[in-house]
Amino acid sequence: MDYSQMVEDALKGVVRSAMQKASTDGLQGNHHFYVTFLTRYEGVELPDHLLERYPNDITIVLQHQYWDMEVNEDAFEVSLSFNKLPTRIRVPYDAITSFADPSVQFGLQFQPQGMEATEGGNLVLSNADDNAPDAAPDTPSDPVEEEEKQGEVVSLDAFRNKT
Template identity: 50%
Template sequence: MGKDYMNYSAMVQDALRGVVRLALNRVAAQGLPGNHHLYLSFKTTAPGVDIPDYLRERYPDEMTIILQHQYWGLKVSDSGFEVQLNFNKMPERLVIPFDAMTGFFDPSVQFGLQFQPTGEASARPAAATPAAGEPASFVPAKREDTAPTAEAEEKTAGEKRGEVLTLDAFRKK
């Protein structure tokens, strides 16, 4: 096989991050409709990530936040988003570039995307549609990151996790 001078892998990653950007833009403009809630995983040490030092110390590699009941000030740009969440009953502002994202999951509709942070050589996007025989589960990094309420815990405790499949399964070999 020839060298990919077009860098299709990076193009697909950018396109899939665009899905997250569009979803967050809708949430910022209209709020979360119905039972939708979002798990957003990201690399805490990626360039442009701005989180409090104590959170970076607690999650030195990757962190998952949940947008469900208590979030404020969601702002989305072409390059990332910022949101305010409570951690130990203290409001904190987080700034997350889309390039730092490693996962996106909406358990209300079993939709998920998995990313490799930009710049990693083995960037392999994942689609949200499982195919027979080769599913892989997307499990958010650390569910306790946003300390969801007991009500939220009860709602999501019995939910089935979405399945994510790499696009490699569809490539001709």
């Protein structure tokens, strides 16, 4: 049994549930989400100008300026403002590398399927693929993401078999 994968799938269910609640009820109080995901992961839909600016990963903030969020079993879609331009994106949960709600000091980190962590903590593809990133760089600096991440992050590496 692959318990680490079962745990990761369950925790992605937490992300899905949080997104579903936000899509139906809105984000109440100070709740807001930081979602970091791999921009070239299969199923991610981003405009070309964002892929050029963020070729490996991006962190989006869901707080005040997001619209029309749709939450599905395998992905969420949302409209955001990038440089004052409304943009629709699609993010599969498997592309997410971290999720945080700093208002309650909650965070999760994920290792996307098909990716492995190196000793330095970077992610690399398990199977070579020229269309995917070879490492996840630092989070890009963007006006949308200027607020510093806070909170406790739960890493699944503590539960993984190290053999």
